[in-house]
Amino acid sequence: MAAPNDHSGEELTARQQAVLDAVLALMVEHGGDLTMTAVARRASCSKESLYKWFGDRDGLLAATVQYQASRVRAGNYDRTKLDASALRDSLVRFAANWLSVISSPTSIALNRFAIAQAGTRGSNLGAIMLANGRFAIGERLKPVLDAGREAGLIGFDDTETAFRTFIGLVGRDVQIRLLLGDALRLPAAEIERDAARATDQFLDLYGTGLSVLGRNPTNA
Amino acid sequence: MAAPNDHSGEELTARQQAVLDAVLALMVEHGGDLTMTAVARRASCSKESLYKWFGDRDGLLAATVQYQASRVRAGNYDRTKLDASALRDSLVRFAANWLSVISSPTSIALNRFAIAQAGTRGSNLGAIMLANGRFAIGERLKPVLDAGREAGLIGFDDTETAFRTFIGLVGRDVQIRLLLGDALRLPAAEIERDAARATDQFLDLYGTGLSVLGRNPTNA
DNA sequence: GAAAATCCGTACCGTACGTTACGGTTCCGT
DNA sequence: ACGGAACCGTAACGTACGGTACGGATTTTC
Numbered sequence: 431m432a433a434p435n436d437h438s439g440e441e442l443t444a445r446q447q448a449v450l451d452a453v454l455a456l457m458v459e460h461g462g463d464l465t466m467t468a469v470a471r472r473a474s475c476s477k478e479s480l481y482k483w484f485g486d487r488d489g490l491l492a493a494t495v496q497y498q499a500s501r502v503r504a505g506n507y508d509r510t511k512l513d514a515s516a517l518r519d520s521l522v523r524f525a526a527n528w529l530s531v532i533s534s535p536t537s538i539a540l541n542r543f544a545i546a547q548a549g550t551r552g553s554n555l556g557a558i559m560l561a562n563g564r565f566a567i568g569e570r571l572k573p574v575l576d577a578g579r580e581a582g583l584i585g586f587d588d589t590e591t592a593f594r595t596f597i598g599l600v601g602r603d604v605q606i607r608l609l610l611g612d613a614l615r616l617p618a619a620e621i622e623r624d625a626a627r628a629t630d631q632f633l634d635l636y637g638t639g640l641s642v643l644g645r646n647p648t649n650a
Numbered sequence: 651m652a653a654p655n656d657h658s659g660e661e662l663t664a665r666q667q668a669v670l671d672a673v674l675a676l677m678v679e680h681g682g683d684l685t686m687t688a689v690a691r692r693a694s695c696s697k698e699s700l701y702k703w704f705g706d707r708d709g710l711l712a713a714t715v716q717y718q719a720s721r722v723r724a725g726n727y728d729r730t731k732l733d734a735s736a737l738r739d740s741l742v743r744f745a746a747n748w749l750s751v752i753s754s755p756t757s758i759a760l761n762r763f764a765i766a767q768a769g770t771r772g773s774n775l776g777a778i779m780l781a782n783g784r785f786a787i788g789e790r791l792k793p794v795l796d797a798g799r800e801a802g803l804i805g806f807d808d809t810e811t812a813f814r815t816f817i818g819l820v821g822r823d824v825q826i827r828l829l830l831g832d833a834l835r836l837p838a839a840e841i842e843r844d845a846a847r848a849t850d851q852f853l854d855l856y857g858t859g860l861s862v863l864g865r866n867p868t869n870a
Numbered sequence: 871g872a873a874a875a876t877c878c879g880t881a882c883c884g885t886a887c888g889t890t891a892c893g894g895t896t897c898c899g900t
Numbered sequence: 901a902c903g904g905a906a907c908c909g910t911a912a913c914g915t916a917c918g919g920t921a922c923g924g925a926t927t928t929t930c
Binding site for chain 4: 481
Binding site: 460461462463539541542543544545546547548549550551556557559560564594595597598599600601602603605606607609610611612631634635 | 759763764765767768769776779780814817818822823826827831854
């Protein structure tokens with residue numbers, strides 16, 4: 431009753447998706463100074479329609495964040511034939527995918543918006559980003575880690591702690607540097623290298639004798 | 651010539667420092683909606699003085715960031731008597747100090763401001779935060795790592811890579827979660843535990859036989 | 871084919887805020 | 901003691917922008 435439209439689980443028309451695409455493009459291009467007039471002009475629609483469809487500016491931003499989050503969901507990682515090589519491959523692919531996501535201009539712009547808004551009123555953009563970003567990937571990777579543990583390839587007590595160590599090794603200082611405007615370049619080749627390095631370090635820390643062959647390959 | 655006042659390396663009067671303290675307090679309390687009127691009222695000064703001292707709003711923000719950065723500089727870490735125990739102590743103290751800094755309300759509020767501003771015009775708040783935060787601590791810790799390598803306690807080819815691995819193990823997802831508004835609590839006891847865990851993991855990855863005694867203590 | 875609904879483009883309104891201006895007061899140097 | 905500089909508090913100005921209203925065009929519905 432408070433909000434004119436509750437877009438929690440509703441479908442979006444193609445026209446409305448086009449509007450959200452325009453919002454994302456403007457976020458990437460012009461950063462934080464995103465005005466309703468600019469959105470309407472970019473999307474070739476009237477401001478009246480914006481307010482009818484999304485309620486107010488915050489509703490438009492929330493819809494944009496959820497819209498983008500719904501497209502990031504990559505394929506799940508199968509846990510068939512889980513030997514040491516398959517586990518490592520899953521982790522490497524996961525790390526590379528996550529690195530490419532957090533280093534994409536869209537993700538950077540969206541996180542900047544959510545962080546800026548988390549600083550002002552305690553709205554929900556930050557919570558949405560966390561739920562669809564950090565916590566969603568946790569729920570997707572933890573089954574892989576648990577399967578690796580059940581197969582005796584890796585060992586740990588707390589899956590959450592192991593997961594956090596992994597994303598720490600993968601992400602390091604990349605996200606904060608990009609958010610602060612550092613001109614850090616992450617070409618595909620470097621993403622692959624970082625993903626492999628982080629995975630090897632993780633297996634070095636948590637692997638049992640079954641999964642890790644040589645010691646200290648990270649020094650190379 | 652362009653800016654009314656260039657506060658690059660100038661001294662600040664006590665009155666001006668009180669103003670910046672007021673800015674920091676307002677940032678922590680009320681987040682991003684920081685108005686010049688609120689600053690003047692909080693600091694019990696006139697807006698005219700604010701503009702005379704800091705030029706404009708951006709100048710005030712930049713001065714605040716630099717002012718806070720100049721106070722974070724903790725004591726350097728001595729490299730005397732560098733045995734395995736001293737190296738580990740230095741790393742643990744460093745990690746604990748950095749965790750307490752990045753989880754402090756002031757740091758969170760300041761980083762939110764810098765990130766929000768990095769999203770809009772490409773001003774220098776983000777660069778200042780990076781120079782005084784991420785890169786400053788790198789230059790402080792790298793000598794410790796190099797000394798550890800020279801003593802044969804740890805081994806790596808690239809100091810920068812080793813350092814980035816270390817801060818990844820220490821920080822993990824803490825900073826991004828706090829910036830996005832996650833109600834993550836980091837009491838002193840947990841900071842100490844995390845610092846010790848990260849250091850042990852780092853030594854496990856990069857330590858030679860001289861520094862790490864038992865294998866896989868991180869599983870406990 | 872007309873009535874109704876939807877939508878675009880634009881103009882408009884109210885407010886918030888950055889910035890400037892000004893009267894009154896305090897403090898310092900001579 | 902006197903003049904001036906610095907400063908505080910407040911008022912005023914201009915603009916930007918969120919939100920609303922309206923005329924005209926287009927699409928949908930019966």
